[in-house]
Amino acid sequence: MSSSGKEGPSFLDTLQRRSDGRNVNPSLGTLLGEGAQQRVTDLDGANPARTLLSSIPSRSGVDSPDAPSYHGLPVLKQPVWIATVPAYLFVGGVAGAASLMGLAIDVLGEKALDPLARRCRQLGTVGDILSAGLLIADLGRPERFLHMLRVFRPTSPMSVGSWVLALSGGLNTVGLVLGRSRGVLGAVGKVSGYSAALLGMPLAGYTAVLLNNTAIPLWQATRRTLPLFFMASATASAGSLLSLLPHSPREAGVLRPYRLAGKVAELAMGYAVERDARRAPEVARPLDEGLSGTLWKASRACSVAGLVVDALPGRRRWKQVAADLLTTVGAVTARFAVFHGGKASARDPQATFRPQRRGHGAAEVSGHAMASDGKPFSFPLPVVR
Amino acid sequence: MSRKGFFTDSTVCIGCKACEVACKQWNQLPDDGFHFTGMSYDQTGDLGCSTWRHVAFVERPVPLPGHDTGVGDFSWLMVSDVCKHCQRAGCLEACPTGAIVRTGFDTVYVQPDICNGCGYCVTACPFGVIDRRPDDGRAWKCTLCYDRLGEGMTPACAKACPTESIAYGNLDVLHERAENRVRQLHEQGIISAYLYGKDAANQPGTGGLNAFFLLVDKPEVYNLPPDPVVPTMKAREAWGAVAVGALGMAAVAVGAVLFGRRGTP
Numbered sequence: 001m002s003s004s005g006k007e008g009p010s011f012l013d014t015l016q017r018r019s020d021g022r023n024v025n026p027s028l029g030t031l032l033g034e035g036a037q038q039r040v041t042d043l044d045g046a047n048p049a050r051t052l053l054s055s056i057p058s059r060s061g062v063d064s065p066d067a068p069s070y071h072g073l074p075v076l077k078q079p080v081w082i083a084t085v086p087a088y089l090f091v092g093g094v095a096g097a098a099s100l101m102g103l104a105i106d107v108l109g110e111k112a113l114d115p116l117a118r119r120c121r122q123l124g125t126v127g128d129i130l131s132a133g134l135l136i137a138d139l140g141r142p143e144r145f146l147h148m149l150r151v152f153r154p155t156s157p158m159s160v161g162s163w164v165l166a167l168s169g170g171l172n173t174v175g176l177v178l179g180r181s182r183g184v185l186g187a188v189g190k191v192s193g194y195s196a197a198l199l200g201m202p203l204a205g206y207t208a209v210l211l212n213n214t215a216i217p218l219w220q221a222t223r224r225t226l227p228l229f230f231m232a233s234a235t236a237s238a239g240s241l242l243s244l245l246p247h248s249p250r251e252a253g254v255l256r257p258y259r260l261a262g263k264v265a266e267l268a269m270g271y272a273v274e275r276d277a278r279r280a281p282e283v284a285r286p287l288d289e290g291l292s293g294t295l296w297k298a299s300r301a302c303s304v305a306g307l308v309v310d311a312l313p314g315r316r317r318w319k320q321v322a323a324d325l326l327t328t329v330g331a332v333t334a335r336f337a338v339f340h341g342g343k344a345s346a347r348d349p350q351a352t353f354r355p356q357r358r359g360h361g362a363a364e365v366s367g368h369a370m371a372s373d374g375k376p377f378s379f380p381l382p383v384v385r
Numbered sequence: 386m387s388r389k390g391f392f393t394d395s396t397v398c399i400g401c402k403a404c405e406v407a408c409k410q411w412n413q414l415p416d417d418g419f420h421f422t423g424m425s426y427d428q429t430g431d432l433g434c435s436t437w438r439h440v441a442f443v444e445r446p447v448p449l450p451g452h453d454t455g456v457g458d459f460s461w462l463m464v465s466d467v468c469k470h471c472q473r474a475g476c477l478e479a480c481p482t483g484a485i486v487r488t489g490f491d492t493v494y495v496q497p498d499i500c501n502g503c504g505y506c507v508t509a510c511p512f513g514v515i516d517r518r519p520d521d522g523r524a525w526k527c528t529l530c531y532d533r534l535g536e537g538m539t540p541a542c543a544k545a546c547p548t549e550s551i552a553y554g555n556l557d558v559l560h561e562r563a564e565n566r567v568r569q570l571h572e573q574g575i576i577s578a579y580l581y582g583k584d585a586a587n588q589p590g591t592g593g594l595n596a597f598f599l600l601v602d603k604p605e606v607y608n609l610p611p612d613p614v615v616p617t618m619k620a621r622e623a624w625g626a627v628a629v630g631a632l633g634m635a636a637v638a639v640g641a642v643l644f645g646r647r648g649t650p
Contacts, residue, residue, distance in 0.1 A: 021415030047435075059446065097638075209627060231633065257640065261637045362591075
């Protein structure tokens with residue numbers, strides 16, 4: 001019995017449903033069950049009405065005779081993450097790549113490049129701190145953010161990443177504060193900054209593993225290439241952002257090859273990600289259709305434009321600004337495309353069922369010949385790994 | 386304490402939903418809305434943060450072998466779905482806080498006082514069982530009545546099941562019972578009966594399920610994946626790609642500093 005917003009709850013609702021949906025009178029019953037702690041403030045928000053199935057139930061789940069589903073319902077839960085997560089995928093990557101660039105300049109570059117190294121470290125530190133904020137905002141219980149550092153679990157990219165981000169952010173901050181001191185303090189600052197920079201590499205890449213290490217078909221299927229794409233994209237975006245900030249001609253000489261290499265690698269890896277996903281047409285669908293498809297195409301177009309405009313001859317400032325903005329927009333959009341693509345992928349039961357039937361499920365790693373119901377995989381065996 | 390689990394025999398399920406009600410009542414879970422779905426007799430839809438047992442109703446345009454329905458080619462499949470308490474649990478391996486643990490009964494349990502609602506387990510479950518309640522902020526799923534097990538009691542759903550479609554007990558006993566039941570069904574002519582997720586040999590991707598099922602049609606029909614895999618099994622390749630990417634990032638940074646153009650731009 002759904003109560004529409006206009007009419008308010010029906011008489012039956014007010015009679016039967018206590019505000020917490022449990023129907024337990026607190027003066028008569030005690031709430032001690034395993035689920036009694038569940039905080040309930042918005043009953044209808046937690047249980048939105050489904051689209052009413054209008055076809056005959058006995059035909060509803062049958063897309064085709066060999067691909068049944070349960071009334072077309074999704075088999076997986078959609079990721080519950082909010083927009084701060086794809087935003088973090090971008091910011092964290094930039095922070096990691098910038099920190100690493102700072103280290104490379106510090107160790108190998110001459111004195112004239114010192115200001116650029118400092119800007120790299122500043123960008124890295126700001127990015128780290130911003131990342132932590134974005135991640136905490138996504139938690140269901142933000143006040144418990146420190147529980148992330150309660151254990152270290154190597155099987156969980158989320159745990160590995162929390163430690164990498166916490167260490168990288170902490171060490172970067174120490175490095176920035178103490179970087180210009182002398183004596184022991186200065187040495188501590190230097191070592192901290194360098195350690196943070198080395199952590200920048202896993203920071204830029206683990207965010208992809210975070211997505212790959214899930215049951216979401218699109219994310220799982222791109223596990224060989226998505227980390228490379230994210231890391232290349234991080235390099236391209238860090239180079240573009242550093243180029244947007246004011247810099248000297250000598251610094252421009254370093255930034256140009258850095259940025260261009262990143263942009264070329266990002267394009268190549270973006271193509272590789274798409275090819276990886278297309279091994280199963282159901283998996284790649286979100287990259288072609290809907291919101292995620294639009295975002296993905298837009299991001300690819302921006303990245304190509306960013307590289308082409310950058311590589312064109314001419315040294316006018318506006319040309320450079322346009323190229324770097326295009327690359328940055330492309331990188332941000334790509335993160336949102338992958339994120340929303342994952343959500344769409346989770347909503348489609350056939351994206352899970354069909355590839356698994358063709359041997360792209362557990363068989364890919366364990367090499368068994370039959371699905372859980374004892375039927376051989378429909379894809380010609382042996383399974384290609 | 387020995388390994389406990391559920392054996393859910395779909396062939397004797399009558400779709401009474403007593404398990405759903407018993408689960409809600411014992412665990413004092415809030416209702417999951419009173420919405421009409423149009424999906425046969427299933428008004429629940431799926432498992433979720435506040436729904437730890439769910440009875441699936443499958444209407445098929447094909448008869449069961451040896452059955453005469455009187456309404457043409459038709460058969461009804463019902464099965465009570467639940468958290469599978471996998472041997473290799475995706476949610477447990479993904480939990481960064483240590484909130485999800487394996488208990489002494491070999492079941493998978495979420496500690497609500499530890500969970501900080503990061504939502505990673507939601508994406509890691511290959512069965513789409515665990516979910517985060519938006520107004521609570523934490524992830525919830527079936528506890529296999531951890532509180533009742535501690536007292537030596539049977540979980541509420543199994544206790545309430547009138548046909549023993551849900552059997553609770555030691556896993557080795559359940560395995561034997563399930564195999565006997567499959568043999569019996571095969572003898573009766575229902576050759577499509579099979580066990581879903583009984584052990585690692587049957588389902589290598591999860592290492593076997595502590596809550597396993599007897600089904601008579603493809604798993605997809607009941608909204609179960611045909612070859613589920615714990616995501617961690619495939620993550621090695623992703624970490625390998627990160628290692629390659631790290632080398633690439635370092636090479637680009639070093640190369641740019643060493644060979645970046647000197648002098649006027």
